[in-house]
Every structure is written in C-alpha cells, then in structure tokens.
Amino acid sequence: MIEYNLRGIAPRQRRFHARTRMTAFTGALLLVLAACGGDDTETATGSSTAAEGSGTGAAPTGEPIKVMVEAPVDSQILPYPNIPETAKTFAKYINDKGGIKGRPLEVIVCDDRADAGEAANCARKAVEEKVVANVGSFTLDVSQAIPIYEENSIAWFGICCPVRDQEFNSKVSFPMGFTNALPVAAAIKMIDDGCKNISFSVGDDTSAAPPIAAFENGLKSKGKDPSKIKIVKVPLTPGDYSTQAAQLNTPPTDCFYGHLSQVNWPPMITAFDGVGAKPKLYGAQGNLDQTIVKTFPKQTEGAIVVGVYPSLSAPVWADFRGAIEKFKPNPELNYDSLAGLGTWTGFTALAQIVETMEGENNNVTFLAAANKQTKLDTGGMVGVLDLTKE
DSSP states (O other), X not given: OEEEOOTTTOSSOEEEEEETTEEEEEOOOOOOOOOOOOOEXXXXXXXXXXXXXXXXXXXXXXXXXXXXXXXXXXXXXXOOTHHHHHHHHHHHHHHHTTOBTTBOEEEEEEEOTTOHHHHHHHHHHHHHHTOSEEESOOOSOOTTTHHHHHHTTOEEEEESOOOSHHHHHOTTEEEOOOTTHHHHHHHHHHHHTTOSSEEEEEESSTTOHHHHHHHHHHHHHTTOOGGGSEEEEEOSSOOOOHHXXXXXXXXXXXXXXXXXXXXXXXXXXXXXXHTTOOOEEEEETTTSXXXXXXXXXXXXXXXXXXXXXXXXXXXXXXXXXXXXXXXOOOTTSOOSSHHHHHHHHHHHHHHHHHHHOOSSSSHHHHHHHHTTOSOBOOSSSSOOBOTTOO
C-alpha cells in the first residue's frame, strides 16, 4: 500500500489499494458540509427472524423508527439500486442486533427515477409517512424536494454525493460525502502520473460546472494550464459517444478522467476503441468499478479509481461485510461504491444520532439532535464531523 498525501484537500493521508487491474485512490475524505440547524415505494423492516442465525440483541419492539431512502432505480440516467439494497440490509442488520433504542428500524424506499418532480413526490411521501429523516440517499436534482423538507423539518441526511446548491446550503441538509473533490484528486494524480495529453468528461447537465471547475483547480494546483485540457460533456443517457470520443482524442489523449455514472462507462470505452484511443482511465469509486473491468479488462488495465470512502475491504466495514454475507442483498450489485458505502455510512450516523434523541422519536427531535452533534464519529467511514457548523 502506498501512502499519498493530498495537501489542501483534507488533512489526512489518502491511500491506494492494489485491485484487480485497477488501483483504488482515496482522494477526498474530510467532508464537513452539514448545516446548522414517481412515487413508487416499498418498505423493508428487518428483524431478528429475518435471517438465519441469531442476532446479538433481543428482538426490537414498539413503534418503528421510520425513515426513507431515495435513489434513481427505474431509470436510464444514474441508476443506483445498490442504495436501497444497502439501506434494507442495514435495517436487517440493526434489527438483528436489537434495533435502535430497542425499536425496529423501518425503511421506506422511494424511486425518483432521477427526476426532480419525482424527487418532490418522494418528499411528499416522506411527509405523509411521518419519517424521521430521508437517509443515505442520492438523486440528480433535489431542488424541488428540499423546500418540502425544510417546510416540514425533515432532514436530508447522510448524503454521499451532493449535487445541487440546496444540498450545501439548506439547514436540513447533512452531506457526509463530497464528490466534487474527486475531480481535484484525479487531476493531481494524473499530473503526478506524468500524463501529458489529459482529457475529461462529465454528464451534460446543469450540475456539470462544479466538477469542471474542481478539475481545473486541481490542474492549476500542479502548475498545469487548464486551457490545454480537453473537456467534453456527454449525454447522461448512455448512447453512441463516438463524436465525443473523437473530440477527446484530438490530439491523442494519454489519460482520461470520466466524472461519469457506471452506465456511461461502457459506451465511452467502446467509443474510445472506435476512434483508436487508448488512454489510461481514471474514474469515480463505484462507477469505474469491477463490473466495467470484467467487460473491458484490457482497456481498464492500470486504471485509477478515485474514492470518497475507504475500500469495502477496510476494517471499518466489517459489519457491512458481515451483513452482506448474512442477509444476502442482490449479488449482482456493487456495494464497494459511493452508493453502497455512502448509504451504510449515513445509516450508521443515523443510528448514533437517534440514540441521543430526547423526547419522541420523530423528525423534529432527530433534526434537533443532529444539529447538536459536534463530534459525529463513524469510526473512519468518513472523518469526525461537526454538524453544528456549515
């Protein structure tokens, strides 16, 4: 294992771990961004009788602690079914241990299909169901939903991958991940790797500007002129990226960072093959992953993965690995990802905060308890967080 320190991004060392044909590069870990202060749903309630073997605590009783988890699932754009799968697995895990404060955790799943209007419908469903919080979720555009959460004092909590301004500014939003640091880390690593003709792609969306600026800032920090870099946006819906690949490969690119979803990588690599491009690939944790490697082993040889969270193999995820083994969520999904690891982190933090709540177990008391957390410690999943500060 090589230690690599990214000064100016977060005051802790980043690591790379040798992986099959790839290297995982943890590039952004300190994430203190929490604030001061389609309506398809399903419910998962794990219990000590839901899995083989015995749990470590008595079966939880009483009124459940009800939360929502949200993600695009039935969508061609940014589908992350591993988010609800992880949330349901956490519910089974924690209830098998006796629940939270002796009460069962109940998870309501809402598929927003990466649509702002559907995300707002999920928020209305959260209000209707009287959830304690929306936890460990991700969506492309939560801008219409945040005002609903604010009006009803429901936390948008433990988010792995904030995208919209409201997720950084709202007093009910508590991010625990910061994916806009990934382009910075990737740019720095590319320069350190000796890349000469660098190219970069991001989804063609109104949220594209921050990762582009972050990538340029990373280049500037290493004395590289961003104007010399090829930056090309690609459609969020996967398709024929031949035109974009040709632009990225003129002149021939030796290193490419894709700030792309998992579903965008196959058409991008295929398009590179079509134009004869053979760049070293750099991508985000859980997107440029083992699924892509299995399909494109030659093209991903030596690829670099930039991450927010430690690898699933790290000791901090022992309970998560055990829960996957015991409760057997969908084996076709990748849990060593921003989606899987981020959701587990959000739920871990939720459980800690619920234990400190005073009075009734509801959204108001949870929000109050979250806003009092000065040292929220997930044991190394992310850095120790002070939720009382912006």
